[in-house]
Amino acid sequence: MPNPLNVLSSPTRRRALLLSMVVTLIAFLLLGWLMSQLSKADERQLAMASASRTEQLFNDMVLPARRQLLALDKLRHLPCSELKDKLAKMAALEKYTRSIAVFYPDHVCHSFLGRLDENRLATWAPPELIHQPLTLVASNPIVQDRPALLLWRGEPDLSRGVLVVIEGLYFYDLLGQASRFSNDQVALVVGSKAMLGLQKQVVDAASLAPALARIKSPQGFEVQISDGHSHSSASHWRWLLAALVAGLLGLFCYFALNRREGPKAELKRAMERNEFFLHYQPVLALEDLSVTGAEVLMRWRHPVQGLIAPDIFIRAAEDTGLIVELTRHLFTLLEKELAQWEGGRFKLGVNLAAEHLHDGTLTRDLLALKGRLPANIQLVAELTERQLIGEDPLVLKQLQDCRAAGIQIAIDDFGTGHSSLAYLERLPVDYLKIDKSFVSALDSGSVQAPVLEAIIQLGHRLGMELLAEGIETERQAQFLRAKGVEYGQGYFYARPMPAPTLRQWLATAGSAAAANLTALRKEAGKKPD
Numbered sequence: 001m002p003n004p005l006n007v008l009s010s011p012t013r014r015r016a017l018l019l020s021m022v023v024t025l026i027a028f029l030l031l032g033w034l035m036s037q038l039s040k041a042d043e044r045q046l047a048m049a050s051a052s053r054t055e056q057l058f059n060d061m062v063l064p065a066r067r068q069l070l071a072l073d074k075l076r077h078l079p080c081s082e083l084k085d086k087l088a089k090m091a092a093l094e095k096y097t098r099s100i101a102v103f104y105p106d107h108v109c110h111s112f113l114g115r116l117d118e119n120r121l122a123t124w125a126p127p128e129l130i131h132q133p134l135t136l137v138a139s140n141p142i143v144q145d146r147p148a149l150l151l152w153r154g155e156p157d158l159s160r161g162v163l164v165v166i167e168g169l170y171f172y173d174l175l176g177q178a179s180r181f182s183n184d185q186v187a188l189v190v191g192s193k194a195m196l197g198l199q200k201q202v203v204d205a206a207s208l209a210p211a212l213a214r215i216k217s218p219q220g221f222e223v224q225i226s227d228g229h230s231h232s233s234a235s236h237w238r239w240l241l242a243a244l245v246a247g248l249l250g251l252f253c254y255f256a257l258n259r260r261e262g263p264k265a266e267l268k269r270a271m272e273r274n275e276f277f278l279h280y281q282p283v284l285a286l287e288d289l290s291v292t293g294a295e296v297l298m299r300w301r302h303p304v305q306g307l308i309a310p311d312i313f314i315r316a317a318e319d320t321g322l323i324v325e326l327t328r329h330l331f332t333l334l335e336k337e338l339a340q341w342e343g344g345r346f347k348l349g350v351n352l353a354a355e356h357l358h359d360g361t362l363t364r365d366l367l368a369l370k371g372r373l374p375a376n377i378q379l380v381a382e383l384t385e386r387q388l389i390g391e392d393p394l395v396l397k398q399l400q401d402c403r404a405a406g407i408q409i410a411i412d413d414f415g416t417g418h419s420s421l422a423y424l425e426r427l428p429v430d431y432l433k434i435d436k437s438f439v440s441a442l443d444s445g446s447v448q449a450p451v452l453e454a455i456i457q458l459g460h461r462l463g464m465e466l467l468a469e470g471i472e473t474e475r476q477a478q479f480l481r482a483k484g485v486e487y488g489q490g491y492f493y494a495r496p497m498p499a500p501t502l503r504q505w506l507a508t509a510g511s512a513a514a515a516n517l518t519a520l521r522k523e524a525g526k527k528p529d
């Protein structure tokens with residue numbers, strides 16, 4: 001026989017699929033974000049290293065020029081005729097120095113051009129020259145057509161002082177190499193201007209892309225590294241990788257959710273994780289509709305499959321030899337839920353399995369349960385007719401012991417088995433529960449109705465009280481009451497419900513029962529029994 005727990009319904013698969021898709025999406029977003037954060041941190045670290053290297057190289061280019069500037073500052077009182085050769089020598093010897101000029105109010109002494117009879121520095125120089133230790137120019141009358149870095153030391157009105165001009169092309173080359181090497185945009189920023197190596201341009205510093213790293217030099221410049229052009233393709237790869245990993249995780253999740261544990265392992269796990277819970281279906285005295293008790297019915301909410309019908313899991317527990325353990329688990333749940341049960345005498349019907357009877361532990365377990373429940377709860381052990389068939393002396397002994405200890409016995413699904421009258425007479429039974437198939441047959445007008453009447457007569461002849469299951473209509477209720485059936489249970493009165501709902505239901509059941517009874521009596525007045 002195929003195991004019912006192995007059959008996954010399509011809604012369950014859909015739920016697993018939906019769950020896996022959600023997991024995939026969340027994993028994709030998280031991984032993508034995490035990877036981009038990690039790679040940004042990596043990029044920043046690389047950019048820092050590259051900026052630091054480049055700053056070092058630029059320092060090596062600017063420092064000699066600064067030394068020249070300081071040395072010349074001490075000589076600027078000399079006339080040009082004495083200085084000229086010195087300037088030419090200094091400019092020629094220093095690799096990065098393009099030219100040097102000493103400025104006087106009415107003339108200039110230049111390293112290559114010698115004496116020039118005019119000082120027009122105040123009109124040519126960029127305004128920031130007097131404030132900054134270093135100034136970057138793309139091209140101007142002092143340094144035509146080529147970028148240069150200017151170092152000035154002298155009067156603020158530029159009438160007297162020394163100017164060292166550093167060749168800008170070297171910086172272009174160095175920046176170009178650094179940009180190619182790191183795939184990022186490396187810029188030399190001096191004041192409000194920036195020099196870009198690859199483009200060989202001097203631009204406004206404000207127009208640079210946001211910086212990944214920047215390092216300031218005490219020489220008055222800054223090396224700034226901005227996100228390069230390779231960024232977008234790298235980020236595509238990162239997101240692709242995140243999608244791949246998230247997809248695999250989703251697949252794993254889907255298969256894990258659909259993985260079928262053996263039914264035995266599943267049932268054991270469900271007990272450990274408290275997935276079983278209880279519902280109670282009220283039982284009423286048909287004569288006055290007072291509530292006399294309830295039948296406890298087990299429910300299982302599987303984490304993936306949702307609610308599983310008791311028909312399925314009870315059979316699975318029976319097939320896997322776990323039914324006794326499951327019944328004991330039910331007893332534990334009952335103890336927890338009904339420990340504080342208040343009110344008058346309340347009969348609690350508990351479904352029991354044949355194995356429990358046959359392994360000889362039923363009486364012991366029921367007595368233990370009875371001892372742990374409040375005294376006003378009267379236990380009723382419900383056993384099916386089929387379970388009681390056979391002349392097992394152990395079964396008889398246990399039933400007798402139970403009864404002697406104050407536990408009542410009911411035969412469930414009565415009428416569906418084939419026990420003989422003589423056999424039933426010997427069993428210590430208090431109630432017969434008429435199977436719901438006979439009750440529902442009343443409305444369909446099937447040939448079962450006379451059988452129901454025969455069952456009722458038989459029960460009464462055996463001196464037992466009768467309880468009809470599955471009452472769904474007023475007509476059925478009225479018929480059974482008229483035939484002297486003592487108790488009833490069914491959707492017409494109440495569906496199985498959790499303990500807190502049962503408590504509320506019982507609090508209002510009195511008035512509802514009275515209303516129902518009036519209706520029933522009115523109905524009974526119209527139609528003869």
Ligand SMILES: Nc1nc2c(ncn2[C@@H]2O[C@H](COP(=O)(O)O[C@H]3[C@@H](O)[C@H](n4cnc5c(=O)[nH]c(N)nc54)O[C@@H]3COP(=O)(O)O)[C@@H](O)[C@H]2O)c(=O)[nH]1
Binds near residue numbers: 297299309489
């Ligand atoms: N050994 C154990 N068996 C158990 C336990 N809990 C339940 N069961 C058995 O599983 C079978 C199915 O039970 P369930 O789905 O809970 O159905 C019960 C009622 O909900 C249903 N019922 C009650 N009133 C009506 C009604 O008016 N119409 C209608 N169509 N169904 C109704 O009948 C079931 C109760 O049957 P019974 O036990 O024969 O009184 C069932 O065989 C349960 O016994 C458990 O803990 N242990």
